[in-house]
Amino acid sequence: LSLFAASANAQTYPERSITMVVPFSAGGPTDTVARLVAESMSKDLGQQIIVENVGGAGGTLGAGRVAQADPDGYTVLLHHIGMATSATLYRKLAYDTLNAFEYVGLVTEVPMTIVARKDLEPTDLKGLVEYAKANKDTVTVANAGIGAASHLCGMMFMSAIETPLTTVPYKGTGPAMTDLLGGQVDIMCDQTTNTTKQIQGGTIKAYAVTSPERLKVFPDLPTTTEGGLPGLQVGIWHGVYTPKGTPAEVNERLSKSLQVALKDPNVVARFGELGTVPSSEADATPAALKAKLESEITRWKPVIEAAGQYAD
Numbered sequence: 333l334s335l336f337a338a339s340a341n342a343q344t345y346p347e348r349s350i351t352m353v354v355p356f357s358a359g360g361p362t363d364t365v366a367r368l369v370a371e372s373m374s375k376d377l378g379q380q381i382i383v384e385n386v387g388g389a390g391g392t393l394g395a396g397r398v399a400q401a402d403p404d405g406y407t408v409l410l411h412h413i414g415m416a417t418s419a420t421l422y423r424k425l426a427y428d429t430l431n432a433f434e435y436v437g438l439v440t441e442v443p444m445t446i447v448a449r450k451d452l453e454p455t456d457l458k459g460l461v462e463y464a465k466a467n468k469d470t471v472t473v474a475n476a477g478i479g480a481a482s483h484l485c486g487m488m489f490m491s492a493i494e495t496p497l498t499t500v501p502y503k504g505t506g507p508a509m510t511d512l513l514g515g516q517v518d519i520m521c522d523q524t525t526n527t528t529k530q531i532q533g534g535t536i537k538a539y540a541v542t543s544p545e546r547l548k549v550f551p552d553l554p555t556t557t558e559g560g561l562p563g564l565q566v567g568i569w570h571g572v573y574t575p576k577g578t579p580a581e582v583n584e585r586l587s588k589s590l591q592v593a594l595k596d597p598n599v600v601a602r603f604g605e606l607g608t609v610p611s612s613e614a615d616a617t618p619a620a621l622k623a624k625l626e627s628e629i630t631r632w633k634p635v636i637e638a639a640g641q642y643a644d
């Protein structure tokens with residue numbers, strides 16, 4: 333009967349508001365992407381999607397919350413590449429990454445920017461590398477905890493310059509940005525969805541983008557390759573997940589709604605202003621996200637093992 337009830341509910345889904353868990357603080361890049369997508373999906377679904385920020389442990393606390401939620405389609409997770417890296421970084425995760433979720437689809441892939449407090453002396457990436465090496469005992473690098481995109485990019489930066497630096501973890505790069513603006517922390521690698529406004533406003537310094545090509549929003553900002561760090565390329569893909577056991581019809585309905593949202597002119601325009609583009613219709617599907625997560629776990633495992641940085 334419960335199976336029948338579940339599939340019957342799937343036909344009338346959604347009948348009430350949906351919680352979208354964002355595993356980082358409000359005001360950060362993940363939150364920005366989530367609120368834009370949630371607002372548009374709400375219109376298509378005819379039910380409110382309420383964003384709930386569950387920060388901590390580099391995004392794994394929020395992911396764990398959704399892994400434990402009822403598989404009824406009323407709790408979803410919007411998370412990024414950290415879903416893949418955490419599978420290697422955390423030896424004691426509260427969930428089994430490849431068996432605790434169902435898949436809805438990919439949302440966007442966001443480039444990262446290497447930025448600093450505006451009065452840091454170096455004027456280009458080569459100078460920043462020299463500065464970091466010369467001041468390795470005092471330079472501080474902000475991130476959103478082990479498993480965050482900012483942590484991954486910071487780890488790649490330290491590996492590339494072969495110099496470990498002091499990291500300062502926050503519950504999201506929203507609050508980290510506040511300290512960068514205040515000069516309490518020196519550098520950060522963060523997504524353009526969080527740094528674009530500050531770079532354009534000149535309130536932080538930008539050294540490079542981690543994309544293969546320069547960005548339309550920052551035509552004068554060199555790539556890491558141009559700045560002498562060709563290995564420092566990373567794009568922060570985001571996906572929407574539901575708890576294991578959520579009916580396939582529900583995941584499909586959510587995927588259809590996500591595909592509509594990613595074509596919403598307001599979402600497309602806002603993503604463009606923030607240096608990113610929506611995923612394609614074909615990528616905003618359960619199969620595409622499943623394949624992406626599996627391949628990314630495999631891809632980043634050796635990079636993380638080479639850096640030797642794990643969550644205790």
Ligand code: MLT
Pocket residue numbers: 356357359360361362363414475476479480481482483503504505506523
């Ligand atoms: C991260 O650094 O992984 C997150 O993007 C931080 C955030 O969204 O606040």
